[in-house]
Amino acid sequence: MSDLTPTAAANIAAKIYDVQNPMLVDLFLKLPYFKRAEKAIASPHKHLKAEVGGRVILNHEDGFGVCAEGGENNKGEVFLIFRGTTMANKKADVLTDARIGLSFSTTSKWPVHSGFQSCFESMLPAILGFFTSYKGSIKTVHCIGHSLGGAVATLAADWVAQILKHPTKLYTFGAPRVGTEFFAKSTTSAIGEANIHRVYHRTDPVPMVPLYPFTHAPYNAKGHYLYSAYPLTSCAGHFMANYITSVAGKSWQQMSDVPDQPYTIESAIESWLKSKSPVDTSSATFWRWVESALIYVIKKITMGAFVGLQATFIGAFTIADKIAYILAKGIDLAENVSIWVEHLMRKLMQALGMRVAKTKKELTRNLIRHVLTRLTEKANQEARDALRKL
Numbered sequence: 001m002s003d004l005t006p007t008a009a010a011n012i013a014a015k016i017y018d019v020q021n022p023m024l025v026d027l028f029l030k031l032p033y034f035k036r037a038e039k040a041i042a043s044p045h046k047h048l049k050a051e052v053g054g055r056v057i058l059n060h061e062d063g064f065g066v067c068a069e070g071g072e073n074n075k076g077e078v079f080l081i082f083r084g085t086t087m088a089n090k091k092a093d094v095l096t097d098a099r100i101g102l103s104f105s106t107t108s109k110w111p112v113h114s115g116f117q118s119c120f121e122s123m124l125p126a127i128l129g130f131f132t133s134y135k136g137s138i139k140t141v142h143c144i145g146h147s148l149g150g151a152v153a154t155l156a157a158d159w160v161a162q163i164l165k166h167p168t169k170l171y172t173f174g175a176p177r178v179g180t181e182f183f184a185k186s187t188t189s190a191i192g193e194a195n196i197h198r199v200y201h202r203t204d205p206v207p208m209v210p211l212y213p214f215t216h217a218p219y220n221a222k223g224h225y226l227y228s229a230y231p232l233t234s235c236a237g238h239f240m241a242n243y244i245t246s247v248a249g250k251s252w253q254q255m256s257d258v259p260d261q262p263y264t265i266e267s268a269i270e271s272w273l274k275s276k277s278p279v280d281t282s283s284a285t286f287w288r289w290v291e292s293a294l295i296y297v298i299k300k301i302t303m304g305a306f307v308g309l310q311a312t313f314i315g316a317f318t319i320a321d322k323i324a325y326i327l328a329k330g331i332d333l334a335e336n337v338s339i340w341v342e343h344l345m346r347k348l349m350q351a352l353g354m355r356v357a358k359t360k361k362e363l364t365r366n367l368i369r370h371v372l373t374r375l376t377e378k379a380n381q382e383a384r385d386a387l388r389k390l
Contacts, residue, residue, distance in 0.1 A: 076139035084147030150175025177214035198223030235386035324369035
């Protein structure tokens with residue numbers, strides 16, 4: 001079960017944007033991965049159309065991807081490829097990205113992003129139809145996508161690995177987080193960590209959202225981290241053309257060997273929380289530290305009781321409500337726990353330009369919720385700016 005090269009996966013993820021126009025699907029299938037000996041015959045395929053937008057507002061059916069058999073050089077391989085966010089159809093894709101509620105995945109039944117799940121489910125009958133009618137034996141299924149397409153490719157890869165039981169490879173570029181910790185664990189187990197290639201630029205804002213409890217697959221692995229000198233606010237780190245440039249001539253192993261900062265080391269997180277140095281939401285490192293610090297503090301409060309917490313994130317209350325409830329409980333616990341809640345909240349308030357609470361009593365549940373809501377809005381705004389500049 002061989003991997004596509006980083007360049008091959010990146011080129012496919014870029015070219016799939018053309019299939020929004022049905023007239024260009026045959027042109028897409030002329031890529032070398034689908035070429036057949038009989039040039040006049042297109043590779044067996046299915047043009048995938050997805051429902052994007054909201055359930056009622058800006059609901060559109062749109063060309064979203066292709067399910068295709070590999071060509072002469074990729075025999076026994078199937079490609080499931082999805083495009084990322086575009087500004088077509090009155091920006092309906094942006095509404096899909098913004099539906100940050102939680103629903104259950106088709107396969108593992110763990111919580112996932114509602115907008116991404118709805119988009120994937122709208123294509124599932126067509127995808128299932130392709131596999132049902134497929135006559136040959138399947139050696140590998142390659143699932144590929146950039147941005148929103150990478151999120152949907154993750155759900156597709158999870159479905160192929162768990163339901164169809166085919167060997168699966170997943171390649172994503174600048175993809176947002178798809179599900180909660182248990183979904184990421186389940187997906188990583190089903191596909192295999194070595195078969196998940198998550199590529200992201202250091203200053204791409206889209207992989208930084210949604211914030212906790214969403215997390216990336218492969219679980220507890222940093223993926224393929226690419227250095228970028230593009231400022232976070234320029235959003236250039238999210239452009240697919242820049243991903244193609246960054247991976248050119250590299251192997252997956254070379255990208256895995258790039259050192260990253262120690263965001264998951266507890267002593268480093270504590271040092272960041274206690275530090276008096278200024279913090280800036282326009283810095284990519286700020287968002288990496290926030291994610292790690294939030295998880296670290298919540299784990300201290302819950303003492304590992306994550307199953308119940310993950311389940312409670314679905315319901316009538318917002319995610320900010322529920323995290324605020326947990327952090328407010330932490331304020332009332334012993335000093336060795338509550339002090340980290342105080343450090344976290346003061347750090348966030350400083351970054352958001354708010355008046356920093358001076359006492360523990362000021363950190364009410366309502367104030368914590370307000371801070372978390374503003375933090376989420378800021379992170380999502382950075383991501384939306386990147387998508388609008390595509």
